[in-house]
Amino acid sequence: MSASTGVILQDPKSYSVKLQVSETGPTLGTGILVSADGLIVTCVHVLRNGESGSPRIGDTVTVCFPARAGRAAVFAVAELVWLPEGHDDDIACIRTAEPVPSFARPVEALGYTFESLRNRFISYGYRRMEKYHAGVADGVILGEVEAPDGTTLLTEPIQLRSTQINAGMSGAGVLDVERNLVVGIVSEAFFTDSYGKDRDTAWAVNAKVLSLSSLPLELRNEPLPLGHAETPSFDQGLIAQASAAPGHFLEEAPGLLPESIEREPYFQYLNDAYDDDRCKVVGLIGFGGEGKTTIVRHWLDDVLRRAAQPDGVFWWDFGAHPDADQFFDAALRYVTGNRLSAASVSSQGDNMAATVAGMFRRRRFLIILDGLETLQHLQSDEYGAIASGEFRAFLQYMAAPDHGSFLVVTSRAPLIDLAPYTTYQHLAVAPLSVGQGVLLLQRLHITGPIRSMERLVTQWGGHALTLTLLAGYLLRRYGGDCRHLTTLSIPHRHSSQGAKLKAIMSQYDACLTDTERGVLVQCSVFRIPLNSQLVHRFAAEYGSKAAAAETVGYLMATRLVRPIGAEYLSVHPTIRDYYVQDAKKDAEKFARLHEVALRHYQIRLASLAPAESLEQLVPAIEAVHHACGSGEYALALELVEDRLYQGTTAFITNVLNAYDTVLAARSEFFPQGRWELDPMAPDDSARAWILHEVATSLQLLGRPREAAGIFRRALAAFEHREDWHMAAVTCQNLAELYLRLGALAVCDGLVSKCFALAQQADDREDELVAETLRGALLYLKGEGVDALVCFRNALTIAEEATPLPFLYSSSGLKYAEALLELGQVEEADQVSRMNLRICKEASWHADVVQCRIGLADIALRRHEAGIAERGYVEALAAAKRLSRRDVLVVALLGYGRWLLYDAQPLESEVVLKECIKLAALSGYRLSEIDARVAYSDALLALGEAEHALSELTVAEEIAIEIGYGLAVDRIRLAREGYDAGSGS
Template sequence: FYSQGTREERNVSADSFFDEALRWFGYSGPPIPSPWDKGIRLAELLRQQKTLLILDGAEPLQYPPGQLQGELKDQGLKALLKELARANLGLCVVTTRVALEDIRHTEGKTSRRVDLENLSTAAGSRLLRSLQVKGTDKELAEASQEFGGHALALNLLGRYLAVVHEGEVRQRDLIPRLTEEEKQGGHARRVMESYERWLAGQPECDILHLMGLFDRPAAKGAIDALLAKPAIKGLTSNLQNLPLAQLQFAFQHLRDLRLLAEKDAQRPDTLDCHPLVREHFGEKLRQQNPAAWQEAHGRLYEYYKNLPAKELPDTLEEMEPLFAAVAHGCQAGRHQEALDDVYWERILRRNEAFVNHKLGAFGADLSALSSFFEVLWSQPASGLTDDDKAVVLGWTGFALRALGRLAEASQPMQAGLELQAKQKDWENAASAAGNLSELYLTLGEVSQAVASARQSVDFADRSEDWGSKMMFRTTMADALHQAGELTQAQQLFREAEAMQKKRQPEYPYLYSLRGFLFCDLLLSQGQYQEVQKRARQTLEWAIQNNLSLLTRALDKLSLGRAFLLLALSEVEGQALAETTARALGAPGQYFDQAREYLLQAVAGLREAGQQDDLPRGLLARAAFHRVQNEFALASTDLEEAREIAERGGMKLLLADYHLEACRLESKKQTAKSKEQKANSKMQAEEHLDIAARMIEEMGYGRRKPEVEELEKQLNSLNH
C-alpha cells in the first residue's frame, strides 16, 4: 500500500489488493459489492489453511493525526483485520508507521503490537561500515545519529559517500540540510538533494525525474511512451538517442546507488523505487520544469487510456489502466477531458455507475475522483466546468458514504450544495441539502440535520418540481421527529402526503422510504392500527408495481413493529408497558404476525444490501425476541446491529442499541439467580447511562421519554 504514495492528500485504495487476493485464495463468484463483505470473505478463505499474510505499509489507508488517528479508512481492510484478530489459523503481519486503532482492543490477546524504532546508533554505524563508508567508530556513530537512524537515509548516504567521496564519512558535511520534517523523509531527502546535484546532466538524473511521474511501479510500455520522439525538452533529450546498453547501464547504476529497486523476477522490465524517491524527484520536476511535467503526463494519459483491449473493461484488473489514465490526465491539466472521455464514459459507463454497482470498487473510484481536486474533498480542479465541479463533489460524497467514511462525506456534500445554490440550481441544491440532512442524522448531529433539511425545503420550494417539494418535506419531518418535535413533524408529513395525493390520487398514502418514516412517527404516537392499515396498502402497491426490495422490506418492518406493539398494548392494557411479560407465554396471533413480518423484513433488508437500514430491522427483531424471552436470539441481533452501527459511525442507531440492550438486561433479571440479577442490573444501568449521555449530546429528543421510562423501571427493581 505504501507504494501508492506517502502524502496525506493522496487517496489510496485497497480494491486491487482484494481483487487479486480473493482470486489467489480461490474465490470464483461474482464481484462482491460491499467493501466490508470483501474483507469478511477473504478472512473466511484465509482461515481454511495456515496462511502467512503480510500487509506492508498500511499507513496510507489510515487516518492522519486528528480525532480518527490510526483508524483504517478502508472498510474492507478493517473487516479483514477484525475477523483475523477474532480467529486465525495462520499469521497476519501488518507494518505501519501509525498504530492500528481498529484492533487495539485485541492487543495481548489475539494480536501483538511490536514498536520498531529507527536503527540504533550502533546498528546505523554497522550499516554504514557495510556500505564501505570509512571513518572512526565515533565518526560513524555521529553520522548515524545525525541522520536519525533512518534506514533509507543511511542506505542512500552510505552509497553516496562510497561512490562520490571514496567512502569518506567526514564528507557528509557537504550534504545540504533541509527544513523538511523527519516524518516526511527529511533525512533521506538531504541525501537525494546531493545525488541530484552530482547526477545533474547525466541520464541517471533524467531517469529519476521520469520515476517521479508515477505513483507505483513503471511498466516498460509506459517508459517507452515517454522516451518516444519527439523528445520532451529538459526531460528526455539526453535519453532519446542513448544506446540500449548504456540505458541499461544507467538503470543498474541507480540500483547500485539504492535509488532504484532491484529487478522484480516476476516483472523484470518494470522499474520501481521507494515512494520518497519518486515523490522527491517528481516534485523537483514539477517545480523546475512544469512544461515537461505536463507534457510527460499527457503522454502517459494517452498511453494508459489506449492500453485496455476493450473500450469498456469488465473487471477491475482490466480497468486499472483507465484509473492511471485519469491520474495522469489530471496531472497534465486535462481534467475535463479525463472526466468526460475516461471517467464518465468508460469507468462509470455514464449513469450505469459500473465501477460501483457492478464491481463494488468504491475505493478505486474514490482514488480516481481524488485526481479531480485541488484541495482534497472541498475544492475541485479549476479546469472543470462549474456544473461538473458540483457533480464531482456529489459523486465524492456518495463514494465516501459507501466506504463508511461518513464524517469526511459531509465536506464535499456541503461544498457541492453551496456551488449549486450559487448557480441557482434549486432542484439539485434541494437534493444535496436533503442528502446532507440524512448524513447528519446518521452521524448523530441532529440540529445540523434539521438545519440542512430546512434548506432542502427552501430550495425545493424555489424549484418548479413538485416531487422535490413533497420529498424534502418528509426529510425535514423525519429530522424534526428525531429531534423530538412530533407536532411539527406530523404537520410536514401530512403536507407532503397531500401534495402526493393531489398529483397521484391513486396513492393516498406516502409510500416507500417516505411512507416508512411517517409510519415510524405514527408508531411513536401509539397509532398501531393506523400503521397496519397504511403498511398493508403500501406493501400491496410495492408488489403490484415491482418496487425495490428495500421498499418491500421497510413495509414489512412497519407491519412487524405495529403487530408487536399492538400485542403488547392489548396484553398489558397500555401502549408502552413492557415491564412485565409473564402473560406472554402463549403468544397470540399478533405475536405470530409480528414474528413473521420481522423475519421477512430482516431477510429483505439483507437482500437489498442496505447496511444503513439493516440495524433498524435487527433492533426491532431483538425487541421481539426480548419480549418472547428468547434472550440468546435477542443478543445475537443486538450485537450485529451494534457492529454495523459502530463501523458506520451511526450514532443514532448506537443510542438505540444501548436502549434496547438496557431493556434486554432488565428483562433478564426476572429469570436469573440473585448474582446473575445483580450483574444484569449493572449492565442495564451501564447501557442506560451511555444511551442517556449520547441522546443528550446529540439532541436526540424523541428518545428522552424512553430514557425517563427506563430509569423508572430500573429504580422500581431496586425496591
C-alpha cells in the same frame, strides 16, 4: 458466539486524551479518562508545564478529546480536583466542567500490579515523532521498584521496558495486556546514548495511588474479561467458488537483493508468531526505508522452504495500489481462481470486507500487506487509524480467532485499530546495528577501515536506505572508499532520520547525470510500477538505446530503482516522495511530468474496451490522476464520466460499489486532496457535481459528519447556478443525513428549504420527498398525527405524478414506522410489504434489510413471536453482510429488543451494549437513544435498577438536547413503570 472470540482489550486510544495549554496552544502531555463524568488522570509534571512549583487545586487546563471516526475534536476546560497532598507521587486528577462527548470511552477497569510482573503492556500517548504527533508504545512491566532519592511516595513506582516511551507520553495509561487492566500511568523515561545501557527504561506511577485517594475510583485484582471479536458474516454459498489450489500471488513482491541483511531476531519473531495459533496479525512498524519489506521478503522465502506449506500466499503492495477496493477485487479473484470479482459480489449487496475475510479464513493463507500507510491517517488526531471503514473491518475480521490464516502488515504508522486485539502483535523495526550496517556497506562494495564504516553507520543512524544511498554516493564520487566520508555534509546527530535521509539524497542527486536524474524524476511521478520497456524509453529520450540500458542498469544496481517481478520496475516509496516533493517546487515542470504520464495512459486506453472489472479500471484511474496533475481538469472529468462511470450505467458505483475508489478519484480535483478547498473544474456545474459526489461517497462509506459539510457546499453551488432540481436533491440528501444523525433542530430549516427548492424546480417528485421528510421530522418530534398528514400528502403526489403510486425506500420506511407508532398496524404491514417488494426488485439491499426489521417490529406488536424472531435474525445476518453501519445499528437494536421480549436479558444486554457503542461511534444519536432505552430495560430485568435508571437518564438528556420528542415521551412512560417497580 463462542468464548474463544474474547480477544479484545480495553482500547488505549479510546480513553486517552490530549492535554494542551489552550485550544491552539502546545501539547503538554497525555491523560486517561477514568469516569463518564469527566474525571481524568495525568501526571503532576504535565500540569506544571515546565514551570517551577506545583499546580494547585482549582488550576485549569485544556483537554482535547481528539477527532475520532470523522467526528471533530472536542475541547473542554478541566479543573484540578486532586493531588497526593504531602507526597511526591507524580499523579493528579482533573475534571471537565462540561459532560464528556458521547464518543469518548472511559477506562473500563483500573487494577493493582500484584500480578503484573513480566506482563506485556501497551500504551497510547501524544509523543511527537517528526510529523506524527501520537503513537503506541509497548513493552514489559518489570515490577515495582524503590522510591527515587529525596521523594516521599504513597506507593512504589513501576519500572517498564519499552523502546517507544518518549516526551509527550507522560500521563498515558499502562495497560497490562495479560490482565486487561490499566495498572499505572507513564511518568518518565531514562534517556541515554542510543547504544548505551538501560536505554529502554521507563517508569510509571502505580495506579494503586488512586485507591488511597478520596476519589470514587475502584481498582480490581481479577482480570477484566476480554471483549468479543466479530467474525465475518457472508454468503456461505460463495465457498463453492473457492479455488482448490490458488497457488501463490507474488506479482507484487519485490525481488530479494544480494546485499540484503539477514536480521535473525525479526525472522525468529515472525516464525514464533506464525507458529502460534493465538496470533493472527503481525504489524512491522518503522520509518520508511528501515528494511521492513526486505525482512518480510527474506522470511517468506524461509516459509516457502518449509515442508509444511501454507495453502496460498497473497502479497499486495499498497504503495503501488493505494486503494482498498482494488485489494478486495484482486484478493477475491485470487482466492476463487477468477470465478468471483468485486462486481459479482457487490451486485448481491454483500459486504466485501466480510466476504474476502471469510474466504481467507477458511484455509491456511499467508497474506502480506506491504506499505499499508497509504490507507492510514498520517497527520490528524486519527494518526494510524485506517481511513477506509470497510478495510478496517477486514483487518479486524482477520484479527478474530478460530481460523488458520496469518496476516503480516508493513507500515510507517502503528495499526491503531488492532492495538486492543490480543491476536495482534506490534513489531517495531529498529535501525541496523553498527555491525549490520558495516556488513551492508561491505556488500555494497564499500572499502576502507572498519572503524570508518562504523562511524558512518553511527553518524547516519543505521538506517538501511540511507546507508544504501551513502554507498551509491561513495561509489560514484570516490570509488567506494569510505575514508572520504569527511567530504559529506553530515546533519546534526540529533537530527531526525527524515532530515538525514533528505541530506544524503540531495548530495547524491548532485552526483547523478542529467539522464539518470531525469529518468528518476519521471518514474517517481508514476504511482504504480512501470514496465521496464517504458523506463528504457524514458532513458532513450536522452541518448542512444545503449546509453539508456546503461542508465537503467546503474539505477537498478544502486537500488534507486527496484525490480517488481520479472517485467516491472519501481522507485522506492521514500525516494519517490523525495523527487515528487522536489519536482513540485516548479509547478510548470511538475505539470509537464504529469502530461508525459497522462499521454502514456491515454495511448493504453485508446486500445482498451470499456472495463468489466476494477482491475481493468486501473489505467483510467491513473489517467484521471495525471490529468488533474497536469491541470487538464476537463479531460479528467471526461475520463471519470466515460471510463469510470461509463455514462448512465454508473459502472464504478452501481456495479462495483467501489466508493473508496470514487472518493479517491474525485479527491484528485481538490488542491492537495483537501476537501475544505474548492475543487478545480472547468465550470460551476462541474464543481457543484464534484462536491455532491464526494459527499455522497462519504455518506455511503459511513462518514456522515464529513459528508454533511460538503453537501452544504454542493447545495450552495447548485443554488448559485440556479440548478434548482439538483439543489433540491442535495438539500433532501442533507436533511436525510441530519435526520439519521439526530440533528433535528437543523432539520426544520432544511425541510422548509426542500419545499422552497421543489417549488422553484417545479418538480412534483421533489415536493413528494419534502413531504416525507417533514413527516419523518414531525414523527421523531412526537407529533405523529401531523406526521401522517404529511405522509398522506406525499402518497397523493405519488399517485398523481409518479409511475409508482406508493411510498417506498426510506419514505416508505418512515411512513410504516409512523403508522405502527399510532397503532395502525394493518396499514403499516401493507406499506412495509409493498416497500419490501419494490426494494427487492430494485436490488436496494440496505432498504430490504430495513423493511424486514420493520415487518419483524409489526410481528412483535402482534405477539407473533416466531415470525418476529425469524425476521430479526435474518435481518441481522443480512445487515452484517452489508457495508452500511447505520443499517447494522438498526438491526442490532431490533435483535436486542427481541431477546428482551423473549426473556433473555443477559444476551440482550450484550447485543444492546454493542449497538450503543457502534451508534455513538458513528454519530447515529437517534439509534443511540433508542438503544440506551432498551438497554435500561435489560438492566432492570437483570436486577440492576440503579444502573438502568442511570442509562435512562443519559438517554433522556440526549433526547431533550436534540428534540427527539418521541423518545422523551417513551422515556417518561418507562420512568412511570420503574416507579411502579415493573419496568417499561
